[in-house]
Amino acid sequence: MACISSEPTERYSFAAGPAMLPSAVLTQIQNELPDWNHSGFSLLEQPFTSPAFKQLMAETEQNLRKLLSAPHNYRVLFVQGGASAQFGLVPLNLLRTGQSADYLESGHWARKAIMEARRHAPINVIASGSAEHFTALPALEDWRCNPNAGYCHITSNETGNGLQLQQFPDLPIPLVADMTSDIFTRPIPVERFGLIYASAQKNLGVAGLCLLIVRNDLLRPPRPSLPSALSYAVQAEQQSRFNTPPTFALYVAELMLRWIRNQGGLTAMAAASEAKSRQLYRCIDQSDLFRCRQPIAHRSKVNVCFELREPRLLPAFLVEAEQHGLHHLVGHAAVGGIRASLYNAMPMAGVNRLVEFMTRFERIHG
Ligand SMILES: Cc1ncc(COP(=O)(O)O)c(C=O)c1O
Incomplete structure (x- = not known):
């Protein structure tokens, strides 16, 4: 994962691509x-x-x-x-x-x-x-x-x-x-x-x-x-x-x-995608501040696209996310909002960090 060694904390890229690589591959x-x-x-x-x-x-x-x-x-x-x-x-x-x-x-x-x-x-x-x-x-x-x-x-x-x-x-x-x-x-x-x-x-x-x-x-x-x-x-x-x-x-x-x-092949990748996206969608669906418009059965397990009910908070969301080591969360230019790409190299720890951050952001700004 994209970890800059001189930084005190790990950083996660939620970019839609080019995306994170596993730390083992980078090494x-x-x-x-x-x-x-x-x-x-x-x-x-x-x-x-x-x-x-x-x-x-x-x-x-x-x-x-x-x-x-x-x-x-x-x-x-x-x-x-x-x-x-x-x-x-x-x-x-x-x-x-x-x-x-x-x-x-x-x-x-x-x-x-x-x-x-x-x-x-x-x-x-x-x-x-x-x-x-x-x-x-x-x-x-x-x-x-x-x-x-x-x-x-x-x-x-x-x-x-x-x-x-x-x-x-x-x-x-x-x-x-x-x-x-x-x-x-x-x-x-x-x-x-x-x-x-x-x-x-x-x-x-x-x-x-x-x-x-x-x-x-x-x-x-x-x-x-x-x-x-x-x-x-x-x-x-x-x-x-x-x-x-x-x-x-x-x-x-x-x-x-x-x-x-080595991770267990495509069945393991599918299980990880399922677990990571489930965790993030649950946070969005339980929130009063974040909203996902896509019907549950159509939602992507790799690109979670959502928005703030108060769009004026988007710049603050993106800046504060970066301060928490959560990068490239801005939505596609043609769509807007927020997008968290959870490709194969994104660990569960990155999603957990994002969910913690979103919960805290809602408590403060919601
Ligand atoms: C589904 C899909 N198709 C095509 C492309 C374009 O890929 P490239 O920029 O490598 O041509 C992208 C890029 O994000 C994509 O997500």
Whole structure:
């Protein structure tokens, strides 16, 4: 965890990303940085084509597959450009010219994905939470899917709106998910998806790496206008080494995967997310000062978004929180309010400290 050694108390970052790293992972990075793998060079200086780095990539893929129980008919790709680049690359890679795609408009990030996809293909919004100002998810029964669409896109966790899908439908067309903010926080049925993509900087390390898990039959020859480095099929054929992969971010992802495994895997991560979020939501629900608008069944276990009934107290809340070692609690710029991101590296002690602080803040200002 982000502990500055000269500080008397531990500090916790509730940032939505890049997020905290476990202290064990930070220490390992620090220790290994000057001389990685007894090579005499730092990891930052390793050629990505060296046998040692290729082995690191292979082990990262193996560990990731094991943790997710990913079936053999899926390829794992490590690319750059973040999830935002995938917003455009998903239609360019998966759709035939003129083919449409279905999108669930669940919040801020789904909307961004839709806007970008619309530049490349006809997009059908199957259901939208915008009527509720994205404080609730559209019910599964209300999704109006098109059986002829090339795929159906969902955002498993709306990082800015504090909404998380708890179930994934079994669809006749490929299900595509942006899992940037909740991958590796719970077990997922990979076999239900055609494609899963996620940036790494929340639950799997640092910025620069985007992970793709794609079903083999969706790896099609790229359309002529698509640059080769951005083609899933080309990257799959080249083991994610068509161009230089984000080497440092890959190394940190491997350390994170080992850390997750040592904590007990995804079942343990899910139990921890459940316990941490339950503790914080209980504090909010019992309060007269704080309020969470999201219905209980839709609430995110990783991004707890809430507000003050008296918004004028927000600046004081944020300043006093920092004085208590509780950082980056401000809500998403497009949403406002308060957001506590409880990713894998956030310990229960951080949540306890936040709850104590909120209770005291309410006693003084409420
Ligand atoms: C759900 C979701 N999708 C996409 C993104 C964009 O990721 P990136 O900035 O790595 O492109 C984010 C970033 O917070 C996110 O939370």
